[in-house]
Amino acid sequence: MIKEHVKASSSVWWVSILKKYLMGLTGLGLALFVLLHMLGNLFIFAGDKAYNLYMHQMVNMEASSIIQVGLLSAFLLHIILAFILSVKNYFSRLKKYARAASGWKATAWYQKGLIAQGAVILVFVILHLITFKFGVHYKINYGNEEIRDLFRLVVEAFQNPITVVWYIVALLVLFIHLFHGLSSSFQSLGLNHPRFNKSIKGISLVYAVLVTVGYISLPLYVFLFMQEGAG
Amino acid sequence: MRLKLNIWRQKKDEKKGCFESYEIANLSPDMSFLELLDQLNEQLVQQKKTPVAFDHDCREGICGSCSLVINGNPHGPHKGSAACQLHLRSFKDQEEIWVEPFRATAFPVIQDLIVNREALDRIIQVGGYVSVNTGSAPEAHSTPVEKAKADEAFSNAACIGCGACVAVCKNASASLFVAAKLSHLALLPQGQAERKNRTLKMVKQMEREGFGSCTNTGACSRACPKEISIHSIARMNREYFKSLLS
Numbered sequence: 001m002i003k004e005h006v007k008a009s010s011s012v013w014w015v016s017i018l019k020k021y022l023m024g025l026t027g028l029g030l031a032l033f034v035l036l037h038m039l040g041n042l043f044i045f046a047g048d049k050a051y052n053l054y055m056h057q058m059v060n061m062e063a064s065s066i067i068q069v070g071l072l073s074a075f076l077l078h079i080i081l082a083f084i085l086s087v088k089n090y091f092s093r094l095k096k097y098a099r100a101a102s103g104w105k106a107t108a109w110y111q112k113g114l115i116a117q118g119a120v121i122l123v124f125v126i127l128h129l130i131t132f133k134f135g136v137h138y139k140i141n142y143g144n145e146e147i148r149d150l151f152r153l154v155v156e157a158f159q160n161p162i163t164v165v166w167y168i169v170a171l172l173v174l175f176i177h178l179f180h181g182l183s184s185s186f187q188s189l190g191l192n193h194p195r196f197n198k199s200i201k202g203i204s205l206v207y208a209v210l211v212t213v214g215y216i217s218l219p220l221y222v223f224l225f226m227q228e229g230a231g
Numbered sequence: 232m233r234l235k236l237n238i239w240r241q242k243k244d245e246k247k248g249c250f251e252s253y254e255i256a257n258l259s260p261d262m263s264f265l266e267l268l269d270q271l272n273e274q275l276v277q278q279k280k281t282p283v284a285f286d287h288d289c290r291e292g293i294c295g296s297c298s299l300v301i302n303g304n305p306h307g308p309h310k311g312s313a314a315c316q317l318h319l320r321s322f323k324d325q326e327e328i329w330v331e332p333f334r335a336t337a338f339p340v341i342q343d344l345i346v347n348r349e350a351l352d353r354i355i356q357v358g359g360y361v362s363v364n365t366g367s368a369p370e371a372h373s374t375p376v377e378k379a380k381a382d383e384a385f386s387n388a389a390c391i392g393c394g395a396c397v398a399v400c401k402n403a404s405a406s407l408f409v410a411a412k413l414s415h416l417a418l419l420p421q422g423q424a425e426r427k428n429r430t431l432k433m434v435k436q437m438e439r440e441g442f443g444s445c446t447n448t449g450a451c452s453r454a455c456p457k458e459i460s461i462h463s464i465a466r467m468n469r470e471y472f473k474s475l476l477s
Binding site: 014015016017018019020021085088089091092093094095096097098099100101102103104105106107108111112114180183184186187188189190191192194197 | 237250300302303304305308309310329331334335336337399400401402403404434435438441442443444445446447448450453454461462464465466467468469470471472
C-alpha cells in the first residue's frame, strides 16, 4: 500500500494542479500587496509630509528587505509558472476551431488573455520601478533628518497626461486580472464551500474595484488638482 | 427547411482535413441534428460519395458518444443537452452551420467528426473505480450515506464522459471530467479505501495524456450536458493536496 502510494505520488512536481496551487498562493500574496500599496498611496491626500514620512518608514523598516525579496520571488514565480502553463495549454489545443463558442458556452473575453494582461502588468511594474523606486532622489528636511522627497517626484511624473493615461490603462488591466485571479485562486487552492461559493466572485469584484479606484485616484488627483511645485 | 452545412472532412489516418460544404433541403424542424447527418449521408451514398463519419449511439443524451462542435459550441448551443438532443428547430431556415470534431491534442481525429477519446478511458483505468468484490447487490440501507453527500455524488456520477469539457476549454483541460469521477467516489463510503491513490494516479494520468491546465473559466461546466459544477474541480484540487500530504 505504501509502495503504491509512493509510486502514485512520484514525479508529481510537474503536475499542473501543483503549479496552479503556487499560482494561486503567489497571486493571493500579490493581491494583498497591491491592496496595502494602494492604501499607502492614499497618504498623498494628507500632504507631502505625511506621504514622505510614510514612504520613508516603509522603505527603512527592519523587515523591508525580506518583504522585497519575498515580493520579487512571488512575482517571478507567478510569471514563470504562468508562462510554463500557457505553453502547455497552447500545445494541448494546437488546432483551433473555425468558429468560437458563443452565448452560454463562450469563455468571457477577460478570461482568455490572462497571459497578455500579465505581460502588460509586468511592463507597467518595470516602468513604475524605474520611475519611482530607482528615479530621482530629491531630498527634503522635516526637522530631524533629511529624507527622500518622493512626493515631489510623484507630482512631477503625473503632470504628463501620457503618463496618467498609461497608468489608468495599466490599472484597468490590473482590475481585470484581479477580478478573475482572486476568485480563481480560491478555486485552484480548493477553497470552496457551498455557503461561500457565490460570494467569492462578488468579493473578488469589490476587492478589484476598490484597489483600482484607489490607485487611479492618485495620478488623477495629482494631474487635475496639483500643479508642479505647488506641493 | 433548408440548411447549408460546412462539415470537417478528414480521411482516416491522415493528419490534415478541410471543411466541405453541403446544401440539404426538405428538412423537418423536428428532426434531430444526428438525423440531419443521417439524411446527408443517404444523399452522399446515392451520389457515390463517402458518407460523413460521426459518433453516435443512444441518441437520448446518456451514452456520451456524440462529439460534435456545432458553430463553435460542443453539443450545440443549448445548455444541459448532448448533440443528439439538438433539433433543427434551434436553427433558422437557410442558416449556415459549421460542424467540427472535438479539438484537443489528446483527442486525435480518427475520421471526419470522430475523435479518439481513449485518453479519458486510460484515466479511468488507472484508478477511477472501486476494486472491491461486491458480490450480489447489498441491501440499500446497509451502508448509510448522508443525503446531501449522496446527491452531490450522484450529480458527479452523471458524467457521461463525452469530453465536451475538454472540447470547450480554451486549454483543452480534462479537469471537469477527472474532478467528476473523483468526486463521485470520494463522496461515497465505498470509495474511501482507495481514495488517496486514486486521486494521485488519475491526476497524474490526466497530465500524461497532454490535457491542459484549468484556468477556472467555467466554460466546461456550461458546456457539460450533465451540468456538472466547476466546484468539483476545487474538490479535486483539495483532494490532490490532501493525498500528497498524507
